Amino acid sequence: MTNPERPVGVKDIANALKVSIGTVDRALHNRPGVNEKTKALVQKKAKELGYQPNLAAQALKLNRRLAVAAVLPKHIAHFFDPLRDGIRAAAASAVGVNLTLEFFEYPRLGGGDIEAFQRAMQKQFDGMIFLPGDVRKYDPLIRKVAENGTAVMCVGSDAPGTDRVGAVSAHASVSGAVAAELLSHTLTSKAEVAIFSGELSTLDHVEKLRGFAAALAVIAPHLTLLPALESHDRPREAYGQAIELMQRKPHPAGIYISTANSMPVLQALEELGLLGKVKVVTTDLFRELVPLIETGKVLATLHQRPFTQGKLALENLLIYLLRDRRPQPVVQLAPHVIFRMNLALFANQIGSRTDEEVEFAER
Amino acid sequence: MTNPERPVGVKDIANALKVSIGTVDRALHNRPGVNEKTKALVQKKAKELGYQPNLAAQALKLNRRLAVAAVLPKHIAHFFDPLRDGIRAAAASAVGVNLTLEFFEYPRLGGGDIEAFQRAMQKQFDGMIFLPGDVRKYDPLIRKVAENGTAVMCVGSDAPGTDRVGAVSAHASVSGAVAAELLSHTLTSKAEVAIFSGELSTLDHVEKLRGFAAALAVIAPHLTLLPALESHDRPREAYGQAIELMQRKPHPAGIYISTANSMPVLQALEELGLLGKVKVVTTDLFRELVPLIETGKVLATLHQRPFTQGKLALENLLIYLLRDRRPQPVVQLAPHVIFRMNLALFANQIGSRTDEEVEFAER
DNA sequence: TTGAAAGCGATACCAC
DNA sequence: GTGGTATCGCTTTCAA
Numbered sequence: 001m002t003n004p005e006r007p008v009g010v011k012d013i014a015n016a017l018k019v020s021i022g023t024v025d026r027a028l029h030n031r032p033g034v035n036e037k038t039k040a041l042v043q044k045k046a047k048e049l050g051y052q053p054n055l056a057a058q059a060l061k062l063n064r065r066l067a068v069a070a071v072l073p074k075h076i077a078h079f080f081d082p083l084r085d086g087i088r089a090a091a092a093s094a095v096g097v098n099l100t101l102e103f104f105e106y107p108r109l110g111g112g113d114i115e116a117f118q119r120a121m122q123k124q125f126d127g128m129i130f131l132p133g134d135v136r137k138y139d140p141l142i143r144k145v146a147e148n149g150t151a152v153m154c155v156g157s158d159a160p161g162t163d164r165v166g167a168v169s170a171h172a173s174v175s176g177a178v179a180a181e182l183l184s185h186t187l188t189s190k191a192e193v194a195i196f197s198g199e200l201s202t203l204d205h206v207e208k209l210r211g212f213a214a215a216l217a218v219i220a221p222h223l224t225l226l227p228a229l230e231s232h233d234r235p236r237e238a239y240g241q242a243i244e245l246m247q248r249k250p251h252p253a254g255i256y257i258s259t260a261n262s263m264p265v266l267q268a269l270e271e272l273g274l275l276g277k278v279k280v281v282t283t284d285l286f287r288e289l290v291p292l293i294e295t296g297k298v299l300a301t302l303h304q305r306p307f308t309q310g311k312l313a314l315e316n317l318l319i320y321l322l323r324d325r326r327p328q329p330v331v332q333l334a335p336h337v338i339f340r341m342n343l344a345l346f347a348n349q350i351g352s353r354t355d356e357e358v359e360f361a362e363r
Numbered sequence: 364m365t366n367p368e369r370p371v372g373v374k375d376i377a378n379a380l381k382v383s384i385g386t387v388d389r390a391l392h393n394r395p396g397v398n399e400k401t402k403a404l405v406q407k408k409a410k411e412l413g414y415q416p417n418l419a420a421q422a423l424k425l426n427r428r429l430a431v432a433a434v435l436p437k438h439i440a441h442f443f444d445p446l447r448d449g450i451r452a453a454a455a456s457a458v459g460v461n462l463t464l465e466f467f468e469y470p471r472l473g474g475g476d477i478e479a480f481q482r483a484m485q486k487q488f489d490g491m492i493f494l495p496g497d498v499r500k501y502d503p504l505i506r507k508v509a510e511n512g513t514a515v516m517c518v519g520s521d522a523p524g525t526d527r528v529g530a531v532s533a534h535a536s537v538s539g540a541v542a543a544e545l546l547s548h549t550l551t552s553k554a555e556v557a558i559f560s561g562e563l564s565t566l567d568h569v570e571k572l573r574g575f576a577a578a579l580a581v582i583a584p585h586l587t588l589l590p591a592l593e594s595h596d597r598p599r600e601a602y603g604q605a606i607e608l609m610q611r612k613p614h615p616a617g618i619y620i621s622t623a624n625s626m627p628v629l630q631a632l633e634e635l636g637l638l639g640k641v642k643v644v645t646t647d648l649f650r651e652l653v654p655l656i657e658t659g660k661v662l663a664t665l666h667q668r669p670f671t672q673g674k675l676a677l678e679n680l681l682i683y684l685l686r687d688r689r690p691q692p693v694v695q696l697a698p699h700v701i702f703r704m705n706l707a708l709f710a711n712q713i714g715s716r717t718d719e720e721v722e723f724a725e726r
Numbered sequence: 727t728t729g730a731a732a733g734c735g736a737t738a739c740c741a742c
Numbered sequence: 743g744t745g746g747t748a749t750c751g752c753t754t755t756c757a758a
Contacts, residue, residue: 007461009751020729025753035727056422056459057751060734095458096419098370177704185548185662215704219659296582299548334708337700341540341578345697372735383745388737396743420735423750 008049016045059096066097066321069120071104071130076260078286079306086310087129094318108233109133110199117141127151127317132159134201151320155313157204158330165320166328168313170304170335172204176211176258178337179281182300183254184220186279191253194226194245198233198259208258226252235264242268254279263288285338290347293340303336303346371412380408422459429460429684432483434467434493439623441649442669449673450492457681471596472496473562480504490514490680495522497564514683518676520567521693528683529691531676533667533698535567539574539621541700542644545663546617547583549642554616557589557608561596561622571621589615598627605631617642626651648701653710656703666699666709
C-alpha cells in the first residue's frame, strides 16, 4: 500500500485563497512586502490544511553551501579518530547541503591547539568544531570568530559563558561519580583511593575530579581520596607518579584514571605486582586496554563515545546554520560503562572497522 | 567563507562526453537501452569527476510515498512509549519521503499480538515494524507478509532465520552477563542468586537467561543459580514467586530481574525486610524505580534504550525501502548500565519530557 | 502589494 | 540507442 494522501503544498494554499504562490511564500516566511491581512489569511489556511514544506524542494532551491572546520588534536588517536569519523558520518548523511569539511590537526591538547585554531580562523568558515582546552585562553578567540560570523561548536569539553552555539561532551562529573561508585562497590573496608587527571585547566578534567570526590564523600565515606595527580597526558610523568604513589604503605586500594593516559599507570602497577589487586577504573577504550579488562585486571572503563560526540556536534551545528540560527542545547552524553561482560560490544570497533559498526556499537 | 566548489552533476558528465543527460542517467543507474560502451564511458567519467547525486533533487523528483505500520503493545508503557517516540522521531527527520505511520496497539506480548499483526497485514503496508514474541508463531506470518512485498523490521527482539529485513534490539545475552558481573562485584562469598524472567518463548528473554548463567559460571563460580522463574509479565505471579523464593533459608543473596516487571518482586522484598540487603539488578527504567536506585536499594538497572531502538528500526527500514533494498544489519545495542550516580542523566526523561531530551540522554 | 515565470538537479517520457 | 524536455515543490526575480 503506497501512501495515498497527497501532501499539501504552497500551490494548494494559493489555490484555496485565490492568491499566487509568491504571496504564499512571502506570507509563510514573514518576508516583507505582504499585506498584513493576506499574511494572516495565508498563515491560517496553511495551519488549517496542515501544510508541511517539502524539504527536498526547499533544499534543492536554496542550494546551500557550507564550509566547516574541525580543529582537533592528533593525540590521543583512539579518542579523536572516532570523533572525526563521527563528524564525517554526520557530513555524509547531511542531505540538501553541499558541505565541505576541513580538518585542522595539532599534536596534542595544550601543545599547538591555539595555533591551529588561529590557522583555521584565517579562512572564514561558516562553522567551526573544536575542543576548548584552557577556557580562559579560548574565550577571546571564540568571541573574535563569532563576531566574524562563524558559528562555533565545542566538542569533548565545554566552554560555558562564551559565544559558542552549542557543545557536546560526555558528562564529566557523572563520569567521575560513576567511577567512585564502581570502586565503592568492590572496596568495602576503610582504604585510600587515588585519581590521575590530565590538565586541571581543562574544564572537563576538573569536573571529573569534582564528581569523583563528591560521590566518594556521599556514598563511600570509608574511602579517603588522596590529592589529585596531574599528569598532563605525559606518559613519563604519569608513570613516575604512579610508582611513587604505590610505594606508600599501605598503598591505595583503588585508582581512577580520568584521562586516556592510563597505560603508564597500569604498567607501573604491573611492575609493582599490584595489577589485579588494586581496583582500577579507567577512561576510554583502546587496544591495549582490552586484555586487561578481559582478565579482570581493570574493573571497568568509562567510554566517552567519541564517535557519537562528533556526530552530534556536526548535526547540531548544521541545525544551527541551516535551520534555527539560535543556540543549540548543551549535550552531555551518558558515558558507557564497559565491563568485562559487555566489552565485546565495544572492542570490535577498535582498529579495522566499518563506520556502521562503530556507530551501532557506540549508540 | 561559503564553500566555493560547485559539485558535479549529470549535466557536467553529459557535457564532458557530448551525450545527453538522459543517457547519463540511464548509464549511471544501469537502466536498459544504453550501449554497453557508452555506459562504461559514462560510469568512468562519473567516477573521474567524483559525481555525487544531489539527494534533494533526487528525492524531489522521485517523490516517494511510503506507508509503514508499527505493531506494538501498550504494556509495558515505559518501554514501548519511548520506543514509539523513537519511531516518530525517525519519521520526523526523514527527508525526501512522504511517510505515513500507522500504529497498531494490543494489550501485551502474548495477549493479542498475533491478532494485531494480522489486522495490520490486511492493509498492505510498504513496511512493518513489530516485536516478534514467540518466533515459531511469527515465522509463517512474516513469510506471508514478505511475499506480499512488505518489508518487515523486528524491534525489541529478533526473529532470526525469518524473512525480516533487519532487527534492532538491546543485546540480550550481554545484558544478562552484565547483570551477573555486577552481582559478582558485590557478592564475594558463596551464595545463591535467582533470575526472574518474562516469557521463555521470547528469544530475547531466553538470551538474557543464557548470558546470565554463562557469565556466572565463568566469573563467579561461588554463586549458584537457582532455576529461572517465569512470571509472564504478570505482577501477581511475580509477587507470589518472589515471596516463596525469599522464604528459603538461606535466601538468595542476589536477584536479576530480566523483564520490566520488577516492582512486584521489589515489593515482596520490601515486605520481607530484605530490600537493600539482597543485591538486585533490574531491567529498564521507570518512575517507581528511581527512588530505589537513588537510595541504593537497587544496585543497578539495565536500560534497553527503547527510544534509540525505535529510531534505528525505522531509520534502517527506510534505508531498505528507499535505498538499498537488501537486508539491513542486525543491530544489538549495548544496554546502558544505570547506577545511582548516573541516574540523573536518564531519570529526567521519564514523564513530561521533550523528545530532544530523551534522545540526547539515551544516546 | 501582488502575480507570473524562471530555475535548482535528477528522472522519465516521447520522439527520432 | 539516444536526445530533448516536462516535471517534482519551492524560492526569487521581474513586471505590473
